[in-house]
Amino acid sequence: MLTKVTAVLTVAGSDSSGGAGIQADLRTFAAHGCYGTTVVTALTAQNTIGVQAVHGSPPDFVIRSVLDDIDVRTIKTGMLFSAEITQAVASTLREYIDADVDTRGRVPVVCDPVCVSTSGHVLLQPDAVDMLIQELFPLACVITPNQAEAELLLKHRSLPCPQHLLSLGPAAVFLKGGHVNVSQEEMRELQIPEGITLDIRPAFLLEEHMEILSKHAKMARVADLVVDVLCQRGVKTITLYPRPRLQSNSTHGTGCTLSAALACALGNGTSVEDATAQATLYTYLGIETAPPIGKGYGPLNHLHSISRLVVQPRTDGHPYPLTHKFIQSTVDLWKSYVQHDFVVQLGKGTLDRASFIHFIKQDYHYLKYYSRAYALLATKSHDFAPISSAAKVMQHIADEKTMHVSYCAQFGITLEELETTPESPATMAYGAFLIDVGLQGDTTKLLVALAACLLGYGEVGLWLEKEAAKPDAWVKREGNPYREWMEDYAGEAYQGAVSVGLETIEARAAADPPSPVRYAEWLAVWERCVRLEKQFWDMGMNLS
C-alpha cells in the first residue's frame, strides 16, 4: 500500500478548457504520482482559441486552509493576475516557507511568471509585475520565464541580459527557449562568458555513437533546436537543455505543465539540474504525443508517461487480486473443474472403482510432468530462494507419489503396473503443455500454468471438507473408500503448498505488474490449464 505520497500546492488560475492552469497542473501532478492541492487565483473562461474572461479571487485565506492542514512538499505559482493577489500570495507563503536562500530547498517554490497567454491575453496586470519581482521572486527556488516574460522583466528593471534575472532574488532562473530558434551551428559556436563552464544536456538528439538509430529512423537531421538555459545563484556552471524543435498545435499550457513537472521533481528531492531535465522531457513528450483537442491550440497529452493497470493492487483486505481475477474470468470453467461430477461422486463415496483406478494411474504419470515442470522452474530461476522453493515442491510431489503407490496397492495395483500403464492423451496433452509453457515463457508464466492444478486440488479438498462438516452432508467420510485422498488435499501439508503458491504468484504480479498483453497471455495459460484439469476428470469418468 501507499504509505506516503508527495503533496504539491499550485497557486494559479483555473482554465475551463482544461489545458492550462490548475487543470494542467493537477494532471501533471497525477502523472508524477504526486497529490495536488490548489489555490485558484482567478477563474478564466477560455478554450483552445483564446481567453474570453478572467475573474480574480483573493487567495490568502485559501492558502492558509491548505497549508494549515496538509504537509505540502513543494509549491508552484502560475497566473497571479493582479497586484493584490500577487501580494496576498507572497505574504501568505512567506509565513509558511523558509525564505533563507541557502535552505530554500526545504519547501521549494517554483514561480512561473505568467504574464501573457499564447493567444495574447494579458494574464498579469501591469502594476502586478513589480509586486511579483519584489515580493515573490525572493521566495523562489526557481523562476521559469519564457523569452517574452524575461524581456518584460528585464525591461521593467532596466537590466541588460537574462543572467541578471538572478539579481531579482530567485535562487535559479530557468529560461525557456520555446520561442527562440537556435541552429545546431549556433549551438556549437556559443560564446561562453569567462569563468563559466557549460553543462550541455541534450534530449532526443542522436549522438555520434548512435549511427544505427539515425540511419534506420530515416529522419532528416534535426536543424532547429530549442534550448532552455538554467543559471543558479553562486554556481559557475550554466546548464543548457537542447532538443529538437517540434511542429505542433498542441502547445496550450506548455509553461504551466513544465513548472508543475519541475515542482514534482523538486518535491521528490531531485536536484534543480536534474529536475529541469526531467520536466523538459516530460513536457516535450506531452506536446509530441498530444491528440488533437479543440479547434485552436490544443492541450498537451499529460498522460503519456502512465499506463492503466490490469490487475488491481494487493491490499490487506484482498491479498489475492490476480488469482481472484483468474477465477472470476473463467468462473464457469473453474466450477466445472473443482465441482466436477468426479469430485462429487468421490465425496459421496459412490465413484466407480474403475474410474478412480484409471484416474490415479494417469495422475501418477501426470505428477512426473508436474515435477519436471518445477525442475524447469528451478532451472529458469537465478536466486537460491525460488530454486529451494521448487525443490520443496518436487519433494512434496514425491511424497504425494508415495500416497499413490500405497493407494494403488489398496486397489490391487502394483508399482510395476503403474509404471507400465500407457499415458492417456489427456495426460500427455496437459503434461506436455506444462513443459512447453515452461520452455516458451518466463518463470511467472510457468507459475501461472502450475497454479491451476495446485490451487484447484486445494479448492476440491477444502470444498469437500466444508460440505462434509454440514448437517445432513452429502459428503461422506465414514466408510468412504476415498476418504484418505480427500483429507490429504484438505490437510495441512497440501494447504501449506497452496499458501506458498498463492503468495508467490501474487507477489510476482504485484512487484512486476503485467501489461494488458502480458496479462492476456497469463489468462490464456490459466484458462487452458483449467480446461485440461476438467478434461482430466472427464478422462477418469470415461476411462478414456
Place this chain on the structure above:
Amino acid sequence: MLTKVTAVLTVAGSDSSGGAGIQADLRTFAAHGCYGTTVVTALTAQNTIGVQAVHGSPPDFVIRSVLDDIDVRTIKTGMLFSAEITQAVASTLREYIDADVDTRGRVPVVCDPVCVSTSGHVLLQPDAVDMLIQELFPLACVITPNQAEAELLLKHRSLPCPQHLLSLGPAAVFLKGGHVNVSQEEMRELQIPEGITLDIRPAFLLEEHMEILSKHAKMARVADLVVDVLCQRGVKTITLYPRPRLQSNSTHGTGCTLSAALACALGNGTSVEDATAQATLYTYLGIETAPPIGKGYGPLNHLHSISRLVVQPRTDGHPYPLTHKFIQSTVDLWKSYVQHDFVVQLGKGTLDRASFIHFIKQDYHYLKYYSRAYALLATKSHDFAPISSAAKVMQHIADEKTMHVSYCAQFGITLEELETTPESPATMAYGAFLIDVGLQGDTTKLLVALAACLLGYGEVGLWLEKEAAKPDAWVKREGNPYREWMEDYAGEAYQGAVSVGLETIEARAAADPPSPVRYAEWLAVWERCVRLEKQFWDMGMNLS
C-alpha cells in the same frame, strides 16, 4: 500515438484541498485516460477538516466556452450551490445535449446531487433543490444521491421511497449505500417487489467456489456490507452492488469520485449497469489504498489503477526509445565496445594480423551459439511470423559464416583448423550466456540479449563508413586488408537485419510495456552483453 481521447466536462465546485470537487474529478478522469474540462460553479476554501468558505460563480458563459470548442462525450455535475447557478447550468446544458430520454445516452449527463458536505456544511442552498429537480434531473442519464440526499429529495416532493426518485425525471437512479449498514443476512432476506428481478453484482466478496482464497487470506468473514442500488426507468431489473464495508478516514470526495468515474465509463460507451460496477470498484479501491493526507477525513487515492511507464512512448520522431535508453544508460561501456581499439586499428588497416585471425576464429564459434540462440527463439515462439523471422536470421548467419571461411582462406586458415580451434573463455562465456538467457526468460528478454551483437556490429559498420567518407579520414579503404569485413557490416544485407531487429524489439516494448522490475532485468541483460562484446574485442587484441 493517441489519435483519440474521450473528453469529459465536470461542472462542480473547486476544493482547495484537492480531495473533492473538480480536483477529484480531474484526477479520476486522468486515471481513466479521459481528458477533463471544468466549469467551476463555486470556489471553496476547504481542507480535510471542513469547509471554511464558499463563493459562487455564474457558469453559463464558461460552459459555452468549453462546449463550443471541445467535443465533450459526457458531462457530470456536482456541487451547484445556488438556485441561480443551478438554473444557469441546466438551461445552458439543455442547448447542447439531447434531452430526449430515449436517446439520452448520446451525451450522457451524470448528476451528483451534492447537498451537504461530509463535515455538515451546506453545499446546495435550500431554494436550489427545486431548481435541481425541475431543471436538471430531466436532462440526467443517471443521478447519484446518497442516503441523506435521497431522503432530502423525497421529503421535498413527499415521495414514499427511493424508486420514486425515477419519477423526478432522470433515466436512472444510482442510490449510494455508503451511509447504511446491511448485514449478509439482510442481503439474503431482501424483499423483492412483485414483477421485479434482482441482478446482484458482488465485488470483493469471496464466493462459494473460492475456498482457497477465504482460507489463506486469513480474514474474518465480512459481516457488514455496503449495497448500492441501481434502478432504471422502464427496466424491470434492479441491480445491487454489494461489497464489504471499509473502515477508513480517507473518504473525502467519495461521491465526486464515483460520479466522475461513472461519467468516464459512460463516455467510453459502457452500459449503465457495467459503468456503475466499474465506478464502484474504482472508488472502493481508492478508499482502501489511500495514504493518510491531512488531519481530518483525507482524500481517496485516485491513482491506484495506473502506473508510470519506464520506457517513453514510440513516436514518429523517436521510433526507438528503448534502444536509445539502453545506449544512454550504458553509454561509456557502449562506446568502449563500438569504438574499441580493435575497431579503430581495423579501420586504419594497422590491426595485427594475428589478432584478426584469433578474433575471426573465435567469432566462428560464437556464431554457432548465436545461431542456436535464434533457434531457441523460434522454439519459444508460437506464431509463424517470428519463427520465419528467426529462420531468416539463422540463414543470414550461415551466410556470414561463409564470409568467415573465405576470409580465413585468405589468411591461410583451413575450415578444419577453424573447427578444431579451441573456444576461448570469452567466447564460451558470451555464447553460453545467450543460451542461458534464452532458457531463463521470455522471447523479449532473449531478443534483448541478441541485440547487443546485432546492433553493435551495425554501429561499427556505419561508424567506420562515416569516418572513411570524411576528408583526411583516419579510416582507410584502399589497401586495407580488412576492407571487405568493414563493408559487409555497413552493407545493405546486414543493415537490413539491423532494421528488422530494431523494429522487433521496439514493437515488443511498445505493445507490452515493461514494469520497472522487468525493464531492470532487460537492462541488466543488455549491459552484460555489451560488456561481453567489449571483452570479445579485448580477447582479439590480447590473443587470450
